[in-house]
Amino acid sequence: MSRWRFLSLEKPRVGSRFRLRDRILCSLGLALGVFFLVLGWGVITPVEELIRTKILGTLPDRIQVAKSSVSLGPLAFGGQIDQQSIEEVKQIPEVSEVYRQAHFPDPCQLHAQYAGEGLVTDLVLEMVDPGQVEPDIASGFSFEDPGPGQPIPAVVPRAILDLVNSGISVNTSLPQLTEKAILGKGFDLYVGTSSFRRGAYTKVRCTIVGVSDQIGAGGPAIPYEAGMRLAKEPPIIHSLVLQLTDPAQAQVVSRRIDSMGLRAPKQELASRVTSVAAILKLFAALLPLAVLSVTSIALGAVLELQVSKERQIIALYRAVGATQQQVTYLYLARAFSVALISILVGVGGAMIGGHTLAYALEQKIPADLLQGQSLFAPPLYSIVLAVVFCLTLTALAGWYPARTAARLEPAQVFREPA
Amino acid sequence: MADSNPTAFLEVENVAWGAPRALKAGDPPILKDLSLEVVSGRWIAITGPSGSGKTTLLSICAGLLRPTEGQVSLFGEKLSGLTDPEISRLRGSRIGLVFQNYHLDDSRSALENILLPSYFGQSNWHEMTGRARKLGERLGLSDHLDKPASVLSGGQRQRVAVCRALLHSPQLILADEPTGALDQETADLVLQVLAEQVSDGASLLTVTHDSAVLSHADLCLAFDNGQLREVASP
Numbered sequence: 001m002s003r004w005r006f007l008s009l010e011k012p013r014v015g016s017r018f019r020l021r022d023r024i025l026c027s028l029g030l031a032l033g034v035f036f037l038v039l040g041w042g043v044i045t046p047v048e049e050l051i052r053t054k055i056l057g058t059l060p061d062r063i064q065v066a067k068s069s070v071s072l073g074p075l076a077f078g079g080q081i082d083q084q085s086i087e088e089v090k091q092i093p094e095v096s097e098v099y100r101q102a103h104f105p106d107p108c109q110l111h112a113q114y115a116g117e118g119l120v121t122d123l124v125l126e127m128v129d130p131g132q133v134e135p136d137i138a139s140g141f142s143f144e145d146p147g148p149g150q151p152i153p154a155v156v157p158r159a160i161l162d163l164v165n166s167g168i169s170v171n172t173s174l175p176q177l178t179e180k181a182i183l184g185k186g187f188d189l190y191v192g193t194s195s196f197r198r199g200a201y202t203k204v205r206c207t208i209v210g211v212s213d214q215i216g217a218g219g220p221a222i223p224y225e226a227g228m229r230l231a232k233e234p235p236i237i238h239s240l241v242l243q244l245t246d247p248a249q250a251q252v253v254s255r256r257i258d259s260m261g262l263r264a265p266k267q268e269l270a271s272r273v274t275s276v277a278a279i280l281k282l283f284a285a286l287l288p289l290a291v292l293s294v295t296s297i298a299l300g301a302v303l304e305l306q307v308s309k310e311r312q313i314i315a316l317y318r319a320v321g322a323t324q325q326q327v328t329y330l331y332l333a334r335a336f337s338v339a340l341i342s343i344l345v346g347v348g349g350a351m352i353g354g355h356t357l358a359y360a361l362e363q364k365i366p367a368d369l370l371q372g373q374s375l376f377a378p379p380l381y382s383i384v385l386a387v388v389f390c391l392t393l394t395a396l397a398g399w400y401p402a403r404t405a406a407r408l409e410p411a412q413v414f415r416e417p418a
Numbered sequence: 419m420a421d422s423n424p425t426a427f428l429e430v431e432n433v434a435w436g437a438p439r440a441l442k443a444g445d446p447p448i449l450k451d452l453s454l455e456v457v458s459g460r461w462i463a464i465t466g467p468s469g470s471g472k473t474t475l476l477s478i479c480a481g482l483l484r485p486t487e488g489q490v491s492l493f494g495e496k497l498s499g500l501t502d503p504e505i506s507r508l509r510g511s512r513i514g515l516v517f518q519n520y521h522l523d524d525s526r527s528a529l530e531n532i533l534l535p536s537y538f539g540q541s542n543w544h545e546m547t548g549r550a551r552k553l554g555e556r557l558g559l560s561d562h563l564d565k566p567a568s569v570l571s572g573g574q575r576q577r578v579a580v581c582r583a584l585l586h587s588p589q590l591i592l593a594d595e596p597t598g599a600l601d602q603e604t605a606d607l608v609l610q611v612l613a614e615q616v617s618d619g620a621s622l623l624t625v626t627h628d629s630a631v632l633s634h635a636d637l638c639l640a641f642d643n644g645q646l647r648e649v650a651s652p
Contacts, residue, residue, distance in 0.1 A: 006537045316521045319482060320535040320582065321510020323503045411477035414517065 006326050009317075010333045026302055027341040029295025030390055033288040034346025035353070037386040040284030042354050042378030048277035059135075059214075060247040060274065063264045065089065065240040065257055081237045081262070088260055089240060094253050097243035099132035101215065102235035104227050107194035109201075110220075112187035115174050122194040124219035127227030128155075132241045133212045138183050141209035145226040151186060152226045154206040159217035179211040191230050204230065214241065288386070292393050300397035303335060307405045314405050315413035324406035331405050335398025339390050346390070347383055354378060426494070427590045427621045428456035428479055433488035434644075435474055447486060448474055450644035456590065461613070461622045463632045465649070466641030472625040473518060476592045479623065480515055481505040493589070510539045514583030516593035518625075520575040524568035528559060531567050532581040539586070546585060553581040557607060572599040580608055584615060591615060593624040597631055609634055 067081050081100075090098050104125035112119045130143045133155045137143050143153045161177045169176050185208050192201035206222065215221045216239075227235060240262075244253060254267045307314070314327060322330075436447030448471040456462055466472050477483040478490055481497050490497045492508055500508075509515070522531045532550040536543060554563045557577040562570060567578065576599045583591060596612065597605035605628070613634055616622050624631055632638050639646040 002540050002543065005543065009537055312521065313523055316523060316534070317538065318506070319480070319509065319515055319517070319521070321506050321538040323506040323538070325503065326506075326538055409483070411474075411483040414473075414477075414519070414521065 006322065006330065007333050010330055010337065022302075023338055023341055026299055026338045027345060029298060030292060030339060030342030030394070031345035031349065033292035033295060034342055034386045034390050035288075035349045036291065037285065037288035037389065038347055038350035038378045038382050039354055040288065041281065041382035041385070042350065043357075044277055044280045044284055045379055045382070048273060051273050060250075060270075061244045062214075063242045063244065063250060063253055063257070063267055065242060065262050065264050066238065067262060079236075079238055081240060085260065085262060086237070086240065089242065089257070089262070092242075092253060092256050094245055094249040095242045096245045097131055099129040099241040099243070100127075100224055100237050101129075101132065101221070101239045101241065102127045102224070102227070102237040103218070104222075105231050105233040105235050106192055107197040107199070108192070109190040109194050110187050111190060122196070123189070125189070125227070126215055126218055126221035127224045127235055128215055128221045129224045131243065133210060133214050133221065136212035136214060137210040138179075141183075141207075143209055143223055145223045145229065148229070151205040151207045152189070152222050153209040154187075154220045154222050155210045155212045155215060156182065156208055156220050157215050157217050158211050158213050160219075161211060163217075182208050182211070184208065192232070202230065285385075289389060292389055296393035296397035299335065299338060299394065300400060303331060303398060303401035304404065306334075307331065307401045310405075311408060311413045311416065314408050315410035318408070318410040319414075327406040327408075328402040331402035332395070332398045335394050335402070336391070339394035342394075343387055343390055346386065350378060426455050426457050427492065428454070428623065429489075429491040430454040430475075430479065431489045431491075433475075433478060433485040433490060435471070435478060435483065435486050441486070446644070448644060449478075449485070452488070452645055454639075454646060456621045456623050458589065458619050458621050459616060460637065461616045461624070461635045462637045462639065463624050463626055463635035464639045464641065464646065465625070465627060465632065470641035471644060472641060473594055476515075476594055476623070476625055479590075480509060480513060480592050482509075506538070510535050511541075511586050512589045514586070514588035514591040514593075516576075516579050516583045516591070516596045518594040518598065520572075520579040520599075522567040522570075522575055522578060524566065526567060527564050528567055528570060528574070528578045529554065529563040531578050532563075532585055534582055535585055541586065550581065550585055553584055553611075554578075556611060557581055558604065573601065573604055576600055577604065577608065580611070584611070587615075587618075587620075589620050591620055591622045591624075593622065593626075595626055595628070596624060597626070597628050602630075605630060 065081075067079050067085075086098060086100065089095060104127055108123050108125050110119070110121050110123045133143060136155065137153075141153065143155065146152065161179070161182075164174075165176045168174060175181075187206055187208075189204045189206050190201040191204055193199050206220070208220075212221075224235075242253060242257075244250060250267060251271060254264045254271075257264050317327060317330075318324075431453050433449055433452045434447045435449040436445065441447065448469075452475070454462075454475075464472055464475065474483065478485050479492075481490070481492065481500075484498075493512060495504075497505060522528075523534065526534075529547075529550055532554060533546060536546040551563060554560060554577075557580060559574060559577055559581070562574055567575065570578065576596070580593075580596055583593065591612065593612070597608055600608060609630060612622055612624075624635070626632060638649045640649045
């Protein structure tokens with residue numbers, strides 16, 4: 001490493017010309033820029049995802065489609081999607097998968113034990129293609145039709161948990177329902193009977209394998225094929241979920257859907273959320289970038305001042321054998337040492353600050369709403385972006401003073417008063 | 419012992435130099451058509467009044483200043499044909515420079531100042547540290563090597579500067595008033611060390627007003643109207 005030994009001249013130490021205190025002061029502005037960049041992106045990205053998944057029930061690369069219904073006062077007609085429409089939707093080039101969601105056509109009833117009490121309730125049972133809820137299936141479980149005689153996997157809408165927790169548990173002594181608490185638990189499904197339509201029924205055992213925002217708020221969902229096996233009548237497909245090859249094509253697909261007499265009711269709102277999030281992300285990047293730019297200009301000025309103060313030392317280095325390149329590297333190393341402190345302080349501060357803010361906010365937000373989501377958890381790319389910004393601006397800021405230092409004429413400097 | 423068939427370490431051919439502004443203003447150049455050859459094992463002393471161009475000549479010889487006219491060759495290579503890294507490497511490994519004002523880095527210890535050329539070269543660090551300590555001890559700096567340069571006296575600073583110049587056992591030593599701030603006894607010690615380098619084959623070009631230095635030199639030159647002429651040794 002003797003080739004780089006000269007860089008050890010820049011090691012911070014007692015009596016150094018560029019003291020640790022000065023390094024930290026120079027670093028503060030850059031650290032603030034890094035801090036806001038990481039923190040800003042750390043909150044906007046999960047909040048956007050939170051709104052899309054928990055409130056709108058859509059993912060950025062998915063569109064939920066329903067039938068355009070004709071409304072006459074309080075009455076709406078024509079909510080069923082026919083097979084022809086499904087085939088047409090499958091032909092859209094930007095659509096890679098089409099998942100069906102249908103109401104189970106026969107009456108059914110849920111029989112379960114809840115906090116030691118027997119629970120019997122009529123049920124709106126949903127049937128969905130497995131891919132629709134696949135991201136929400138808990139590890140170690142499957143959402144495929146297991147065939148006759150086997151417990152059927154079921155997914156519970158998160159909205160039901162929210163309803164129980166915020167509407168029932170808070171007013172009774174019943175415990176809060178969490179995803180972890182109900183996973184793997186089972187209930188009996190009485191297919192063919194309900195409070196309103198008594199009849200012969202088939203008893204089927206169901207096992208809860210996940211909690212999802214992707215199936216609306218109607219009732220639990222079972223695999224589409226299992227529903228087909230159990231139902232006596234054909235199911236009523238009321239919505240489709242389209243998996244897109246590219247989330248950026250959502251608007252294009254949405255227009256095609258409209259032209260086919262279908263509609264994507266949440267898409268417009270989801271698009272607005274995405275647009276607002278994009279603007280906020282841009283703002284969250286531009287503001288810290290402005291802070292970083294201003295600070296890097298200041299850093300450049302500080303380095304320029306140091307070069308002018310250290311002309312005799314630079315001339316000495318050159319006289320005893322330092323090349324212009326080595327002098328350039330010395331001052332760039334000084335600039336990067338400032339950037340390194342900034343990155344450590346900025347990223348560290350953003351992580352600590354983010355977790356503190358997240359902890360404070362999570363006390364105010366219902367736990368189930370945040371299930372699986374971490375606020376202020378900066379994505380890796382936001383940290384990488386902040387580091388790249390910081391290093392690039394530091395290099396630009398350090399380059400001019402470093403070149404000024406390297407181009408000093410030692411003989412001329414030695415004639416100047418020390 | 420001096421080489422029986424000495425090689426020219428430094429050749430200055432018809433060099434002229436004047437500050438660009440002064441030349442523009444119509445002033446005559448400080449150095450005019452100056453030629454000089456320094457061969458191995460020779461001690462050449464240059465004297466002359468202030469402002470005659472002695473330090474300028476040393477700067478040109480060290481490649482720190484480009485002559486307005488003429489050529490300078492170091493170890494057989496013309497400086498005008500060398501790149502910055504090549505000239506820097508020569509300065510860091512084969513040339514020792516002693517500055518008139520010592521030019522120490524006050525934020526570092528005396529030892530670190532002596533070792534300064536080693537930071538920029540590829541030499542063995544431990545070997546150089548040992549040699550720096552030996553040189554320091556030889557010139558009476560044993561108790562001061564770990565002190566910051568800022569607390570050293572003028573004489574001690576000058577000795578540190580001499581040690582730094584000799585660290586890499588240079589073949590060419592360019593010294594500007596190497597004994598200017600020293601008492602007689604220490605000056606004699608420094609001159610003795612320099613004389614040993616010359617007898618080991620190095621060549622020494624000193625700028626001085628000190629008659630003791632002039633008396634050690636094989637050749638004494640004096641500046642006369644921008645040129646050098648030989649003068650008798652005192």
